[in-house]
Amino acid sequence: MKSIRQYSQNLSILIIEDNQGDFILIEDHLLEKFKNIDIVHFTNFENSYDYLQNPDQKVSLILLDLHLPDLKGMDLINKFLSYNFQIPIVILTGYSDLDLAKKSLQTGIHDYLIKDEINPEILYKTIIFALNRSDFINQIEEEKNNYENLFNFNPQPTWLLEAESLQILNANISAQMNYGFNLDLFQKMSFLQLHPDEEVQLVKLKLSSKEVETSKNHFTHFLADGKKINVDIYFKEIETVSGKRLIVQSNDISETLNHIGTIEIQNKKLKEIAWTQSHVVRAPIARILAIINLIEEEQLQNTDEISFLLKQLKLSTVEMDNVVREIVSETNRFRSE
Incomplete structure (x- = not known):
C-alpha cells in the first residue's frame, strides 16, 4: 500500500x-x-x-x-x-x-x-x-x-463445492471440456452425481476427512455421454464469507490403470514362458543327455539298440524344436500386444 x-x-x-x-x-x-x-x-x-x-x-x-x-x-x-x-x-x-x-x-x-x-x-x-x-x-x-x-485455467478438472451439501458452485474450463457438462449443468448438480451409487458414501467420507493420505483412493466418474473414467480425487477445504467451501480436483488415471493391467497380463505371460523354458524344455534335453551318456558308457555294438536310441534321440530333438518354436511364437504374440 x-x-x-x-x-x-x-x-x-x-x-x-x-x-x-x-x-x-x-x-x-x-x-x-x-x-x-x-x-x-x-x-x-x-x-x-x-x-x-x-x-x-x-x-x-x-x-x-x-x-x-x-x-x-x-x-x-x-x-x-x-x-x-x-x-x-x-x-x-x-x-x-x-x-x-x-x-x-x-x-x-x-x-x-x-x-x-x-x-x-x-x-x-x-x-x-x-x-x-x-x-x-x-x-x-x-x-x-x-x-x-x-482456477479457470488449471489444466486439471477442478470444482468449487459447498462443503456440507457438496453442491457444485463452480467448475473450471477443464472440467467442462473433459466431462462434457457446461457450467449451468454443473451448478445444478451435486458432486456425488458424478459417482456411481456404490461410491457415494465413500466419497462423502473422503471429502469430510482432514487426512491428506486419503486423497490417494481411486474412484469412478461418469461423463456427460455416460462413459466411465477412473480418477484420483484431491481436495482442500477453504473458509469464505459465505461459509466453508471445498476445492476438489480430479486426475484421470484410466490410462494408467489400463497400462498397469496390460503390464500385469504381460508379466503373467512372461511367467508362463519362463515356466515353459524351465520345465518343458528341460525334459527333452534331459532325455537327449541320457541317451548320449548311455551310448558313451555302454559302447553299444548291437545295431538294433543303436537304431532305437537314435530314434529316441531324434524324437527328443523334434520335441525340443517344437517347444522352442512355441516359445518363439508366444514371445512374438506377446510383443505384438
Whole structure:
C-alpha cells in the first residue's frame, strides 16, 4: 500500500460542481493541503464524461455534486458507476440529501462530504481515505482475478463445492471440456452425481476427512455421454464469507490403470514362458543327455539298440524344436500386444 505522502503527490482531482462559489471554496482547500495537485472543473455530467473518456487524462479522484444541470441524484450516481471508470468518487451534498449520500455508499461510492462541514482538514482526510480504500479494493479485485484465473485455467478438472451439501458452485474450463457438462449443468448438480451409487458414501467420507493420505483412493466418474473414467480425487477445504467451501480436483488415471493391467497380463505371460523354458524344455534335453551318456558308457555294438536310441534321440530333438518354436511364437504374440 502507498504511504500518505505518496497519495498526496501528483494528484489530479476532477471537481464536477455547477455552483461556482462552492467550487472556489473547495479549490482553495485543496491548494492549501496538497502540493503538486492538478484540479479540473466541469459544471455538468456531459462534459465531465467526455473528459473521462479520453485515455490520456489521468484522474486520481472525482468530487461529484449530486445536483447537476443535466443529471442529478441516484440517476447521476448510477450513470457514473455504469461506466466503471475505476476512479474513486466522493459525493458533495447538503443536509437535505444526506440519506441519499449514505445510500450511495452501498452502490460503490467511496465517501461523501456535507458541503457546509467541509474544511481543509476534513477534505484532506476524506481524499486520502478514499484513495487508500480504492487501492485496497483494487488489490482485492486483482487477487480475486488471479484466483479466478488460476482456477479457470488449471489444466486439471477442478470444482468449487459447498462443503456440507457438496453442491457444485463452480467448475473450471477443464472440467467442462473433459466431462462434457457446461457450467449451468454443473451448478445444478451435486458432486456425488458424478459417482456411481456404490461410491457415494465413500466419497462423502473422503471429502469430510482432514487426512491428506486419503486423497490417494481411486474412484469412478461418469461423463456427460455416460462413459466411465477412473480418477484420483484431491481436495482442500477453504473458509469464505459465505461459509466453508471445498476445492476438489480430479486426475484421470484410466490410462494408467489400463497400462498397469496390460503390464500385469504381460508379466503373467512372461511367467508362463519362463515356466515353459524351465520345465518343458528341460525334459527333452534331459532325455537327449541320457541317451548320449548311455551310448558313451555302454559302447553299444548291437545295431538294433543303436537304431532305437537314435530314434529316441531324434524324437527328443523334434520335441525340443517344437517347444522352442512355441516359445518363439508366444514371445512374438506377446510383443505384438
